């Protein structure tokens with residue numbers, strides 16, 4: 001355990017800012033709880049061995065090229081995890097500031113299962129607060145990338161706040177070339193009637209990506225999440241959404257593709273804290289080669305959260321004998337007058353469908369690619385048609 | 401065009417076709433009728449090359465080529481088309497995209513140039529119009545949520561776009577109302593050009609009223625037991641398949 005924390009390299013670079021105490025407290029919490037191991041329920045399918053064996057080294061700020069996007073956007077580039085905030089040209093209604101000491105003092109990442117949250121708080125270089133008011137016309141794109149020679153660890157910390165009635169689309173584009181650790185913590189707040197479409201497209205090579213997103217949705221606010229995860233050596237995303245007032249609504253859609261020696265683990269939790277809250281979730285994993293895909297979707301409808309509705313569905317494709325998928329819905333319902341449905345399937349490509357395509361002249365390889373693409377694209381069908389969806393589907397079809 | 405000689409096909413180790421002979425010349429339309437379970441769909445699948453439909457004996461030649469040596473997609477590129485009795489739903493795969501991919505894959509395999517999307521769309525739209533289908537179906541996933549009749553007509557649209565040399569239509573008429581049936585017949589007749597051949601598998605004689613079959617065959621228990629002209633289909637309609645058992649006995 002402490003071997004992992006000792007092997008991290010970033011400590012040397014930490015700024016002597018106002019947050020020294022915050023980091024010290026977080027470090028203590030981390031030492032107290034330790035990192036999760038396979039005996040930790042929420043981590044039983046995801047081992048940290050890959051990380052423990054890694055030698056991290058200090059890194060310089062990167063010089064990554066930005067990916068080209070086929071739509072107009074405001075881009076924030078976290079280059080090797082660090083945002084250069086100097087030449088940002090933010091649209092009206094958007095402000096970006098460092099998080100305050102009080103804000104950071106209040107952070108609680110819980111026990112061992114939240115160890116990477118504590119680690120982030122112990123080692124962050126920057127902690128940003130992004131506030132959005134009004135309706136943004138262009139998407140905000142957060143590019144988080146690492147350079148080829150990156151063997152370090154970075155701990156981006158970002159709070160996002162949508163003011164009452166605000167509307168935005170935030171697209172995260174994650175990619176790496178090195179062998180480091182990118183450990184992200186996000187705190188997202190949607191105030192009354194706000195509307196956020198939050199999208200992540202990630203393709204990771206050898207780096208480990210750990211992400212914790214904590215989302216609070218106020219009354220009549222609407223949180224939509226889409227993720228397209230194209231695999232990585234070790235990727236873990238914990239997404240927790242809290243529906244905190246009547247009329248709050250959340251939808252989570254995701255597709256994960258894993259192939260040889262890749263491991264991607266998504267743990268989502270939707271918490272219906274009060275009545276008249278709705279959620280829908282659909283998640284798909286396509287596992288090929290010796291890839292491992294994990295999905296755990298928890299729905300919690302609290303006592304008194306009556307007249308709430310949730311629907312959770314996970315459909316998965318096992319494409320090789322060595323691949324593994326663990327996909328599990330987890331419903332906990334303590335309220336009344338609730339409708340909650342869930343389903344989970346793991347299957348293979350259908351012979352019938354393959355034959356149908358081949359009988360039309362489509363070669364076997366292309367036929368199975370088409371079927372996989374069709375299967376993988378389903379969670380994105382509910383994105384409004386336009387350049388963002390086309391881009392995402394293009395990205396998807398490129399990897400299958 | 402098609403020469404089937406003493407064809408035996410086993411499915412899951414069970415012999416279904418038990419020595420079937422059939423010869424279809426260029427430009428001809430043959431009808432195959434027969435009771436449920438007699439092996440009609442098995443014949444279609446075996447010709448199209450479905451996995452698990454093992455040819456255990458006999459031979460199938462398509463334009464002088466041994467079909468059993470070709471993969472399904474190679475058979476398609478060679479000019480063979482099977483309209484499925486139960487067209488398959490392909491979630492998430494766009495109908496127009498699929499059809500263009502199929503056409504271009506076939507053309508590529510034949511060393512022909514691919515068609516651009518404009519030319520392609522023009523061709524599909526014509527077929528869609530002929531079959532009085534909704535153009536919106538092009539944007540939907542292949543067969544997903546299509547009504548039974550739409551699925552069958554979609555098979556004919558595919559046939560019209562892919563322009564096969566030999567089309568095998570497996571009960572494309574089942575479940576169609578009379579108007580749809582006429583449209584399907586029109587679709588078939590529109591493609592008859594003196595060279596293209598058809599094997600029309602059907603349960604009822606009513607589709608044949610709108611087509612002019614050169615030969616009608618009766619398939620029973622894995623063999624062709626009777627062949628004749630159009631009058632044979634009328635006799636089957638009137639007498640049912642009962643007489644088969646008498647002649648078999």
Ligand SMILES: Nc1ncnc2c1ncn2[C@@H]1O[C@H](COP(=O)(O)OP(=O)(O)O)[C@@H](O)[C@H]1O
Pocket residue numbers: 411412414416434435436437438439440441442443
């Ligand atoms: N996949 C299969 N596995 C086992 N038996 C099959 C399979 N497909 C067809 N059969 C059997 O083969 C016989 C012929 O079926 P089929 O060709 O579908 O007849 P038809 O199309 O004339 O109604 C039937 O007895 C059917 O039960």
Ligand SMILES: [Mg+2]
Pocket residue numbers: 440441442485571
């Ligand atoms: Mg049949």
